[in-house]
Amino acid sequence: MDMSVAFDVNTALANGALVTPAGPPPKISAQGVNVHYGEKHALKDVCVNIAPRAVTSFIGPSGCGKSTFLRCINRMNDTVATCRVTGSILIDGEDIYDPAIDPVELRSRVGMVFQKPNPFPKSIYENVAYGPRIHALAANKGELDAIVERSLRKASLWEEVKDRLNESGTGLSGGQQQRLCIARTIAIDPEIILMDEPCSALDPIATARIEMLIEELRQAYTIVIVTHSMQQAARVSQRTAFFHLGTLVEEGETQAIFTRPSDQRTQDYITGRIG
Amino acid sequence: MNNHIVKSYDIEFSELDRMTAEMGGHAEKLLADAFAALESRDPRLAEATVAGDRIIDELEAQLQERAVYMIAKRQPMANDLRHIMTVLKIAGDLERAGDLAKNIAKRALAVSNESHPKTLMNGLRHMAELAQRQLKDILDAFSSRDDKKALAVWRGDAGLDALYNSVFRELLTYMMEDPRNIGLCTHLLFAAKNIERIGDHTTNIAENIHYLVTGEILADDRPKSDDTSTLMPKSRTGLNG
Numbered sequence: 001m002d003m004s005v006a007f008d009v010n011t012a013l014a015n016g017a018l019v020t021p022a023g024p025p026p027k028i029s030a031q032g033v034n035v036h037y038g039e040k041h042a043l044k045d046v047c048v049n050i051a052p053r054a055v056t057s058f059i060g061p062s063g064c065g066k067s068t069f070l071r072c073i074n075r076m077n078d079t080v081a082t083c084r085v086t087g088s089i090l091i092d093g094e095d096i097y098d099p100a101i102d103p104v105e106l107r108s109r110v111g112m113v114f115q116k117p118n119p120f121p122k123s124i125y126e127n128v129a130y131g132p133r134i135h136a137l138a139a140n141k142g143e144l145d146a147i148v149e150r151s152l153r154k155a156s157l158w159e160e161v162k163d164r165l166n167e168s169g170t171g172l173s174g175g176q177q178q179r180l181c182i183a184r185t186i187a188i189d190p191e192i193i194l195m196d197e198p199c200s201a202l203d204p205i206a207t208a209r210i211e212m213l214i215e216e217l218r219q220a221y222t223i224v225i226v227t228h229s230m231q232q233a234a235r236v237s238q239r240t241a242f243f244h245l246g247t248l249v250e251e252g253e254t255q256a257i258f259t260r261p262s263d264q265r266t267q268d269y270i271t272g273r274i275g
Numbered sequence: 276m277n278n279h280i281v282k283s284y285d286i287e288f289s290e291l292d293r294m295t296a297e298m299g300g301h302a303e304k305l306l307a308d309a310f311a312a313l314e315s316r317d318p319r320l321a322e323a324t325v326a327g328d329r330i331i332d333e334l335e336a337q338l339q340e341r342a343v344y345m346i347a348k349r350q351p352m353a354n355d356l357r358h359i360m361t362v363l364k365i366a367g368d369l370e371r372a373g374d375l376a377k378n379i380a381k382r383a384l385a386v387s388n389e390s391h392p393k394t395l396m397n398g399l400r401h402m403a404e405l406a407q408r409q410l411k412d413i414l415d416a417f418s419s420r421d422d423k424k425a426l427a428v429w430r431g432d433a434g435l436d437a438l439y440n441s442v443f444r445e446l447l448t449y450m451m452e453d454p455r456n457i458g459l460c461t462h463l464l465f466a467a468k469n470i471e472r473i474g475d476h477t478t479n480i481a482e483n484i485h486y487l488v489t490g491e492i493l494a495d496d497r498p499k500s501d502d503t504s505t506l507m508p509k510s511r512t513g514l515n516g
Contacts, residue, residue: 274280
């Protein structure tokens with residue numbers, strides 16, 4: 001009897017199952033996630049834990065499944081008719097694919113910023129005020145004003161727009177529009193912010209501003225960013241996950257991934273040997 | 276090392292390796308010539324050797340310029356990044372090895388008019404031969420990315436340290452025997468120390484090759500066998516008569 005117990009523990013240890021990483025419990029925990037788009041098996045058995053109040057980068061060639069996985073985290077894939085997600089994704093230990101979960105409520109906890117800035121064709125003020133208003137986060141105009149100002153300040157945009165809050169959000173520069181979208185996301189006080197290539201349409205200065213913002217935001221939020229720039233992943237994230245052909249190949253400390261990755265496929269990708 | 280999607284990146288890497296090998300070849304030759312000049316008391320060879328160090332310095336400057344530009348241009352990652360960093364550090368060690376060889380050649384010039392007994396050179400010759408072999412082996416290990424070979428060179432430095440210890444004692448004995456030997460023996464002692472230092476640079480290169488190949492920093496402390504820095508002659512009777 002004792003022998004069999006000892007054997008089980010050893011097997012589990014060998015598989016890494018009993019090795020709990022130091023630090024707080026994961027904010028997001030994915031176990032055996034598979035995604036099909038019709039016949040296409042887009043994501044294969046992804047298991048990963050994502051740390052709270054840290055930035056995790058997803059990297060990998062186009063079509064590797066990184067954006068698909070990102071979209072599983074706030075159930076954006078629900079809107080794709082042919083998409084089927086199996087496995088479990090837990091946020092703070094709660095399965096977000098549980099039928100009792102309201103996707104709209106979920107998305108207020110898990111905000112998203114897209115590749116192309118997509119402000120509403122409304123004023124700067126309305127872009128930020130829209131979310132708090134529909135989620136009834138402000139009791140009166142004064143409170144709403146305060147949320148708008150706080151969100152724009154957090155997004156490092158306030159000083160640039162405070163005198164023209166009634167002008168259209170679409171009249172801002174690309175970088176300002178993206179920061180407006182980030183302000184809009186944080187206005188409803190999410191816990192997690194997903195970013196899908198947030199800087200790919202921006203110039204280097206606007207990119208630097210967003211990266212500085214990401215550094216500040218991670219004090220309060222769990223951030224997951226999909227990026228095609230290795231350098232950006234290395235700069236902004238503490239952990240990096242490499243996806244290839246629908247599988248999660250390797251996940252680890254960003255410094256280790258970019259200086260001595262353990263998987264040959266990761267090395268080949270980040271050094272420009274496979275595309 | 277190769278197979279980048281962008282072929283010119285591969286070419287830049289092979290160019291870095293070629294320059295490193297060229298520096299290494301010059302350093303080897305400089306050490307051999309410096310010792311030959313010392314042993315045969317050949318001032319012309321000594322002068323040529325002193326002048327020859329400039330080539331290594333120039334190569335190092337060129338290599339550094341290219342490597343820095345590659346970092347700016349390619350923003351290397353993983354083994355590519357380790358490759359560039361390693362080459363930069365190896366070039367630094369080879370440049371220092373060249374300087375030390377040049378210093379031996381300068382000492383060869385200083386003592387070229389002094390006659391010295393052949394036996395006095397035996398220990399030094401062994402040191403020079405071993406240091407050259409270590410240098411050659413480490414350059415081979417670099418070009419073939421041979422971690423095993425690099426570690427063998429790393430461990431082999433203990434032999435050079437042991438030789439240095441015995442040369443140190445031997446020269447000390449000569450100096451104690453006759454103060455007129457002190458001038459010559461001091462130069463030879465410094466020459467021996469320079470060869471021992473070249474060995475240390477060789478082990479640095481070995482550590483860098485290990486990092487390049489494995490991504491791990493060599494954590495073990497190499498057994499240090501040079502104990503001359505704590506050594507004193509046992510008796511002063513030799514000097515006082």
